[in-house]
Amino acid sequence: MTSRRELLLGVGALGAGAATLAVPGTASAATAVPGTASAVPVVGAVSGAAGARGDDPRFSLAVIPDTQYLFDADRGDPAPLEATLKYIVDHSGEHNTVFAAHLGDVVENAAAAELVAAGKVFREFDRRGMPYSVLAGNHDIDSRTDDTRGPSPYLEVFGTARFQKMATFGGATSGGYNTYHRFRAAGRDWLVFALDWRVSAGTVAWVKGVLRAHPRTPAILTTHDLAHADEAGTATLSEHGQRLWDTLIRDNDQIFLTLNGHYWPPGRTTLRNAAGNDVHVHVTNYQDRFYGGSATIRMYHFDLARATIDVETFSPWLLGQKTRDALGRAEVELTDPVNRFSVPIDFAARFAGFDPVPVRVPRPASHLVLPGTVAYWRFDAAGDRVEDRSGAGNHLTRVSLDGSESLRWTAEHHPDQPTHGSVFLAGGKRPARGSYLRTAEDAPLNAMTFTKGYTVEAFLKLPADARGDHAWMGVLSRLGRGGDAGRTGDDPAEPVAALAISDGLALQWAVWPLNRDGIATNWGHELRPERWFHVAVVNNGRTTTMYVDGAKLLRNPSTPSIGLSTVGRPWLIGAGTYDNVVEQGFYGWIGDVRIVDRALPVGSFMNA
Template structure:
């Protein structure tokens, strides 16, 4: 049975004996568990659980019976680190799957492959295993599970593991020395992992840093029983990373009542008092070890919430089937949505699931499917600004023109603005009226913009006022028809007083009319192509395509004023879609629009013309502008990467 009565911390947070056959509630009284009931009913263990619909397999077996989707080739690990929505995967006790000759690796294989297959759609940034990887801590058990985790290593996935009481001698702390666990999942395994920060000298405690939502997060993976030296090391890690939000993972912190209310165990109370409560950056703790799952919210020494969660499914059918939890962080909404699924049972065809497997596909209820709020910006401060990026980092294949405006931070614009694509589509200034200060350099910029600078346009109409930029006569871009598709991007900010006086002021326009390009439909005096703004700050992409005699348009919603936006128009060779901050807008024409008509005249940046007469210049700020001769995916936009 568990013994939590160790009040003096002789070894800092000392070891205790353990028997996983008992469900503990933080005292020394053994209680009946579902595991005991299942074992008594003859349903626990691979041999007893297997049916004709779910054949048993030894722990070292491959997956010949698994669905094809579960055997898909794993791709590379490349989460979108800027997306405010990302997923942390949590995997608790897998010990019954690696129990001498009684295990079955297929559920774990299925979960790991699902993580890799869904990494892009779920934007999975990290996996935390909560210990008790194996039942007996033997060499052959660790050889089997170590081999299974190689699929993550090959993909470059970011993950952490830690030792549970079944993985090592549970009567020892992290100064125990060598073990099969350490040989399999010690520092040598993670030495080349990009997220790996380091380990304590004993090798049993480690920390990892992943990036999500534009900021870094620290995962502290603590041993079953950290010694005084281990805790001092953990404190030094937090001291060296004072700005990072912290998630503490360890095998035991809390247990839960049958109603799902979590309580600190005796060991957990010591860890809380001596470490967790004192470090305000810790906002979430995760542990396995006990069942049923549960959660609670505790208040730390700084008066802030710490979410304490226990997740463990080894007591359920098929040893929990390598059940995983998805912690879906949503920084835009300030919350974390939690879901619990079994990829193994989920991936089996319905005809291969027996009636017990059907119950394990997904777990619901308030302890397995829930949300909790965290005001990350208030608690931890705004995410650090993204550093500027060099031009070469955004010169994707097919880039036709790339202009950025970081030559200065103030004063009137003059001289040549080079096309950094190397294609010679350079820009020069052209004036309407109003003087040199109608077009100035600025250090204002979109937070995800490669260059930390922009141009401030002070344009108007009646009379035409302002200044703009234009490509030279004969620039290669002037003749481009882009029939195979294109992506046009820029960053835009409109002043708070933008309105009727600035309607249709022009963001990016092709000089030359539809009529000049041989078009007779609609109004042939309109530009051959134009990204424009209505008086209500709606974006309009209005062009004469090569395959139409009329104007094709895409419309955004009304853009709130006084903030930066990223705008993209993507044409795949047949249809155009407008994106605002990487999100597709509603009003995109379904009529095929192939290429762009052209009269071979210059492109204008920050101006609009009608009948080849420039009527006004932009009123607002423009950041980097990029034109690519093919369709890009949103993650390839300049706000990505």
């Protein structure tokens, strides 16, 4: 006997016809050639759900798969979907939910009464301003037809007129079976396409036209039939999905995520498009589970700060029940790896092909020499001497610990660094090796005590293998022991000032201030290798605060720390000392370094 699953897998694409276009934001048909940009003009400013935080790097997309058994003649129950839609809106503030997408098969028999009943449930979204899309699955229409099929009971309920009232509505094909939507989240616009169970060639051209009209906007494609999965959750394109891939998805880099229902079990795969970038293909459907799937939803939690999409799957209807039977208790939340997972995406890199992040141009030294700047070193030109661009005469010369040339100039740099260059130092300590830079014995900086405050800044990056033989390497330090400066508390052999990297790759600013007979220490957190950081240490004349990339760190002492002790010895870049001995050279990249004799606000840092 042929199984239900085999029947689903055997359904292929039917005849394709031409589709004319509707002007975005209207229900009337356009006479423009299908797929042309003139037929899909860019609409105005977009938003998301009422109260959505458009600039928050974290936002959520709610995904609702097949609900057909809840609307099945006299056998259904709308209560689960009612609970789901209410949950999505009630918790939209908590999750910053900006949009909801139904993946088709809203009802079981494409009957007008079923569709009207489902449409009444979606009034919860309409009434409370939750933007959403619905698309036709094979159970919602005559599955033998494509999206040129003409009027239907489905279209009476979920036609263009229902969606064009939303601020996120972008446009529709003239037949009304395909729509696109734009919402604002994480500081940028996003597109969502809601495509029919069987799209015509004209609709494929229409999607391409929309993408051309929004060339820098990433797109999520939702449809009913695109991929199916095996029992392990590994997805494969269906016959119709392969057609969509070949004619639309593969060659349009803006489409980075596809979502479909129709098949079970759920699963996912990652495909490589023509631009060499990942397209995440996800299938989700729970109609075969308890109570017709209990209106189980997927929440896609986008986090651009963490470069991740976190996905969770649960039934709000079951979640809200005070008492549950045994079957219900097992279905409240699905936590297996197929239904609860994270997708790492470097969004900036993934979208760079169509929306590259603007490269910040180098800034001249004169823009960085603020009032009170006593030293400013830039590593954008190789040489035996690094000029002090502050004009104070604190130039640097190269010193080698082991006679080798382990210092080289590179084009590596922090994206917000004033110069597009750095120095790479290949130091180590067993044995002591590497090169570093130092001020002259008579440099004016050597004698300064900074009693009114200071700001010390540096850009740096650690290699992947920075652990091990590089513990306590110095980024910036001042020669001279605490004992030489008359400080006898703690360990008098420690240097008078040092910005170093601990064995745990954490920053440490340790100095002997003028007002106490002990070391004052600020601690940072572990730095991730192979990533550029900007470090700033700010003293306001009384306390010292450390920042990384403009963010204030935790372990900043409140004990007063006034000024910096000195014995008039040079400052070192790329080396630290103990007992006046340089024990090792720095291992990694160092970019611009600046010292100012006053406390600077975050907005005046070099990376601002």
